Amino acid sequence: MHSETSNSTRALAQRARKIQSVAVLFHGLSQKFDLPPDGFESGEKDPNLTMEDMGDKAEILGKLQCNLLPLLKDQVSSLLTTLDLQRDSKDQRPNLDVESTLEILSNFERTMTSTLSSIRILAHGSPLPDEKHDHCLHNLKSFRCARLYLYIDGIVKPTINVLLIFCSRFTQCCGVAIRLANPALGWEEPLQSMSSICGIAAAACGLIDETITLCRKSDFALIQEGWLTAEGGFNEQLEHLTELADLRVTWNRSWPFPRFFQARSLI
Template identity: 30%
Template structure:
């Protein structure tokens, strides 16, 4: 038995060495910072535009799909059945070839997304409104997705390393697998799904991409709404002056958060019969970046404020400083209003065939009405905060 173990370890050693080298390589690359980030993207010539589109199309239609067969082949070669009597008998040369081909294919994808003029230096570009899916904003997102895929594949290499190492451990078919790490099959499925997801995202319209982000933001408002509602439910009569102020702010913050959730729900769900609209297809990357980023900033400010109110109510002491509260108020004002302005400017209502559409079917009219409600609700909240500041409750 000892000799068979030595023989197995000798045979499998090149595979372990290759897996460890690839894991280290992908880990090192994931930690590197791109020195070109932040540089000016520059205006492309017509030839560069054609080249950029060709590289983009080759990447998503050829290179990315070509990674999948190598992942499947590696699973077939290494995810072998095991029993208590003998070691698995993998085809070493075949596995080494598969690993080399997989690595080369991933390298080609990474090289393509980092090849000028496809390589993005950031997410913003004020001059690329005419580039469709090849805008800097979209290329940066594709590059990010490819980086995430490489991280997933790095995790797969680690799973195979642990699998091979486990072949030297005593085999116990009754072992509890409730808290086991992911299997190679599960990790491979994650990688395959990551590839499909990356391709789908690259094929989607700007509007579809933004809608996915807006939908996630809208759903995440439940966090702050639950915290604010809990404060109003738990509040007792004859509380301290501070807790009364926290209660007032919580009650006034509820409609503010509900209105924001309603806004992001509306703009991320355009399949309803009453509210049909689309997005201008010729937005530049700078505008797309703002429409993508600001909603997350809005959500974050609301969540932090709700959390601080919850902690203040519990501790009977304001956890927020006057400066940080003022910063969040300014930040919220400077993101909500511009976001609404951009939506008003670039959302295009689709024809409903109705001569006199109702408020629900006329998005521009609905947005105008929403903005009025938002300003009223937010003004009431600001007045409550101002009263608490005047009473010296904030440090």
């Protein structure tokens, strides 16, 4: 009997360590994506560019629209599945699939890194068109790339960073709860946070869809929206980012992530 109890305790401790390693990875990714690009410089504007000159950028835009952004959305949704968050009952303790989560995070890191690199090249890399002379560049016009950069780097990325922070805390709480003498107390916070994580993930997926739609809009459609519509939409996004910032402040007050991860070793 004692041997069975000892084996069960060791198994729980091992699972707790694995789950907490996932928490550390989530947190590290949120910090990585929040950093400015290393050594990236904008190219000089060229008023004489043709579509032939922009061949590489056209390929990057196509990959971003048809591959990277849809893949990013799928990976966000897959994280909810591996973290066992997509279910009707919010009272049942989640059963995290650690190995699948680690695999998705590895792929997610590559996808997100490629997405951010691609949009920076499109908006600021050479060859860089002059906005006064880019009428022949179709969907690679300066204002289009700038708008796309704003959506991805200024709105989608911060939303995903908050999602990563929430997932980090969620998995950290799950790892701690497994080791508590009274697990019911430890599971209270992760169970309460599940709906918030699902909501942030849904917002991220919605923003990715909007970004893909933006890629497909014609110049006329973008201009037709007008300044008032654009301003209203941008204000909505600012409200969205403000809500995310408030969530981060609230959670950091109750559990300051950086200090926790620096000062406390894994169980």
